[in-house]
Amino acid sequence: MRPVTLDYETFYIKNEYSVKDLGNWRYTHDERFDPYLLSVYDGEQSWVGNPADFNWAALEGALLLAHNAGFDSSVTERLGELGKIPVITNPWACTANMTSCLFSSRSLADAMWVARKQRISKGVRDDMNKKNWAGIKAAGMADAVVKYALADSVECFNLWRDYSRRWSPFEQRLSDLTIKQCRRGVKINVELLEEYRHVLQEVIFNLVKSFPWTKEGKKPTSPIAIAEECRKHGIPGPPVKTRDEEGFELWEKTYGPRFSWVYGAGQWRSLNKLLGSLDTVKERLRPDGTIDFSLLYFGGHTGRWSGGGSGFNLQNLRKEPLFLKDRCMVMVPDEARVSKAAFKQWKQECTDYALDIRKLFVPREGKKFILCDLAQVEPRVLNWLAGNTQLLDAIKQGYSYYEACARLYEGWTGAPGTIKTSLSDKDYTLLKNKMLGLGYGMGAERFCEYASVDMDTAEKAVADFRANNPLVVDLWHNLDNNFRQSCGGDFTMELPSGRQMVYRDVLREIRTKRNKEKKLEKRFVWTALTGPDRYESYGGLLTENVVQACARDAFGEHLLELEETTGDVIWHVHDEAITEVEQDVTPKDVEAVMSKTPEWLPGCPLAAEAKEAPHYLK
DNA sequence: CCACATTGCGCC
């Protein structure tokens, strides 16, 4: 098809009225919506002006291109709806998705830099903040804006012309599916949303009222105010949580009983984050009770989707409900976590309300949700890449990944599906932590914290894992060696799917780091560019990257087939698909698709677990 | 007023 680029310039107010603030639908349905300029380019001719003045018939039979096609197609659709232009039904392709995949660069500026080593300026765009066409003319910027808009559509067209053949049909289908999913959106339980918002507002009000420092006008989580409060009572301030998790927990446990505000800042952040999400959902509601959302194709350099882009992330909704008692947040005590029965009892005695944000997301009228997760996809892929057929064979015989590990490495002899009951909780947890966490080079020190075990246990776990998994260790070393040998050039990994991951311009650098004795010393590190930025890498990390990328490709195949055969995939979270299907579709149908091994991953057993649900859960 | 860094919180 003949490609033609479209690029709109639209009125926006940063941090208030923009796509990032409101999402595509809300933005294009606002009273302030004003696409005052359209730039079109077909490789020969260009046109810039008011969209209403464009000869839309000229697009007959064209493939429409845009850098963020989800946005430009929404604008076009809305203009048609408003009767300002004819209704356009051409297909679209997204060059931002293309450059994300090929160059790990989403913005046009980054893509131009990475693909072509050209610096383009977005200064004009920044100056268009809060201006409509009249404002731009009044500011004497009209010529600059026209030039800028034209340049954008030309760059966009040329990127497509030069690189689209490198973007595989498979990836293009995933890109198209993603745009479709974002626009299709998800149905919301609006009544429950309102209830949750009111409850949460009350809880936050009560909490803020209980902080001594808010009475003096200090911010709820002001570190300065909290430090002052600690000093006032002669107690030490909280350790930095991310650097000293144990110290922070000890601080909370020591002073929490005496001062209720010790837990306050953390609670406030949790509650406020949740309320923020609820408010966003409310703002985005469409007349049919659905919201659109943003899911970024190739949001991470491994190819995973990311959840951001418009202020609401469907990939990080909390799993555990927020528990309340008398309109105050209650935290789940460790004692309640020892067993399901203990949890249930605690819930009954110590809470009177559970706020579960996942309940808000429901299937459309007449449809039902089937939620499906891949089972330990990454360790399975890791062992496939490492060539550990022994382990894969055990999995094929019906053992879970952990059971297969226990049989091969720890002398376990139980039957498939029985390991949870045959090992103590402690031993099973250690097994899981070992087999999930140690595959990418983690050391004993880090494992202590990760698995909450003592140093002796950690050292043994790490040594055992490496002794038992020589093929995995070989994979680290091979990738490490090849990466280092690429010094001065690019390091490319060919994924089994045929996709390439490129680490550009590998360099050996000297960095100052702390050694085990916490002393500073100079060390060689190897770095490379993934997108526009440079990162350190090494064998374990490259292994993690290639495993994640490979698992993502397999999952991508599942998504396309689900959409084609079982029903709509509403959204997905790395290895979990949320599907909305007709009543006659069963969880087994969905599992059957998700358990398929791609033809390019022969011999790698994949498995999935699906369940029907009245709303999103778990 | 803005840009930027740091910290914390949520997920796989």
Place this chain on the structure above:
DNA sequence: AAAGGGCGCAATGTGG
């Protein structure tokens, strides 16, 4: 020789 990784976003504070 050793090194788990991948995201997005809000709040706060600093510095221009």
